[in-house]
Amino acid sequence: MTLDVQYEQEIKIPVRYVNVPQNAVITSNEVDTLRVVVGDKGITLLGLLYGNSNNSIDIDFENFARSNGTGVISNIDLQKLIGKTLPASSRIVSVKPEKLVFYYNYGEKKKVPVRIQGQVIPEPLYFISETKYLPDSVTIYASRKKLENISVVYTEELHYENFHDTLTIETNLARLSGVKMVPNKVSVCFITDVLTEESIDNIPIVGINMPEGKVLRTFPAKVSITFVTGMKEFQSLTPDDFLVVADYEEFSHSESTKCNIYLKKVPTAIQQAKLSVNLVDYLIEDQ
Structure with missing residues (x-):
């Protein structure tokens, strides 16, 4: 009886871009999963949450790409695409984000150095004598205007204190809207001295x-x-x-x-x- 009652449940639906031309590069990395609140009977929602069905949606590049290096999938279009992956009895209550925007270019790129952001403070009487990055620079893909304005990329906020031995951290790079970074994570080594x-x-x-x-x-x-x-x-x-x-x-x-x-x-x-x-x-x- 419990499973026959109507519920609302948030599920995550991955997004994939298809039919992307060989000379085009998707530079977006802000959203790769939609959060969708679905209403249906409990037994159906259980199947959506724990079943083996593939609920990912495919964004057709050719249908949504504009000539200015962006693509926009409206809320109505998202609901249509999501609806195809759900049982006929399910209803979509909400979709976050409400619309999807992606960015692309045709191979424009450049190499920029990596720097840390945050606070990395060793124990008293010690200091950081050298900071090494591996790699020390990454390739970024973005619109020509953004490439001109970006001279360095930063790690995510790092907060480490009270260490005295050499500290090595694997960290993601801080995301930039409409910018793809290759690679998108680096290793940072803090070498200490007395x-x-x-x-x-x-x-x-x-x-x-x-x-x-x-x-x-x-x-x-x-x-x-x-x-x-x-x-x-x-x-x-x-x-x-x-x-x-x-x-x-x-x-x-x-x-x-x-x-x-x-x-x-x-x-x-x-x-x-x-x-x-x-x-x-x-x-x-x-x-």
């Missing part, structure tokens, strides 16, 4: 914007730099990785016997870099 405060000595001071025939002599001629970095990174550093300068255009107009020096270049993995001194004595010599 933070340490270190210093490097004997970094020469270089004069910049010097007039021809003049040489800058500073006292001291070389300085030290303190900084925070990872243990692995520190072991590979040399004084040549840093650049300390004094600008002739600045100190040539000053009556002081001292000039400012600036840290102009540091490796990307260096944090909180500081010079041992910021002012030095100087002389200008003619060559």
Whole structure:
């Protein structure tokens, strides 16, 4: 008696695109399943939910594709297509989404790099010394206008905290309307290192914007730099990785016997870099 009563039940119906020309690429990935509320007797709904019948619907590309790179299947057309897969006694109560929009192009594509979004924070005293992507770029298919405006694609939001070993994550790429990504998932590897405060000595001071025939002599001629970095990174550093300068255009107009020096270049993995001194004595010599 229970199974003979009328009920309403949501079922999921997959969508497939058929009769797509060989030179056309469907770039939509927003909706591949419809959520349909169906009304019928309990026994019939049980068959729809747990039976082996194939309730997928086929969207005929040729019937719905427009010349502007889009295709629209209205709610009425969706209900007609869904109705063909249901028993004659079933009635469609609602369909979500109410209409289906797909995008396509004829092979326009380009390759763009991948970047993460979200927060990935290791334990205190550790930092992420390097982030590797596999692959580091993907091919995107979209309309010409969208291709021109997309320079990078992002992963889904990542949230990981309090780790100290290398962390590898398999993640999907964040979806973009009307854009197909190949592949649509990547592997991201976060390589960690231990933070340490270190210093490097004997970094020469270089004069910049010097007039021809003049040489800058500073006292001291070389300085030290303190900084925070990872243990692995520190072991590979040399004084040549840093650049300390004094600008002739600045100190040539000053009556002081001292000039400012600036840290102009540091490796990307260096944090909180500081010079041992910021002012030095100087002389200008003619060559």
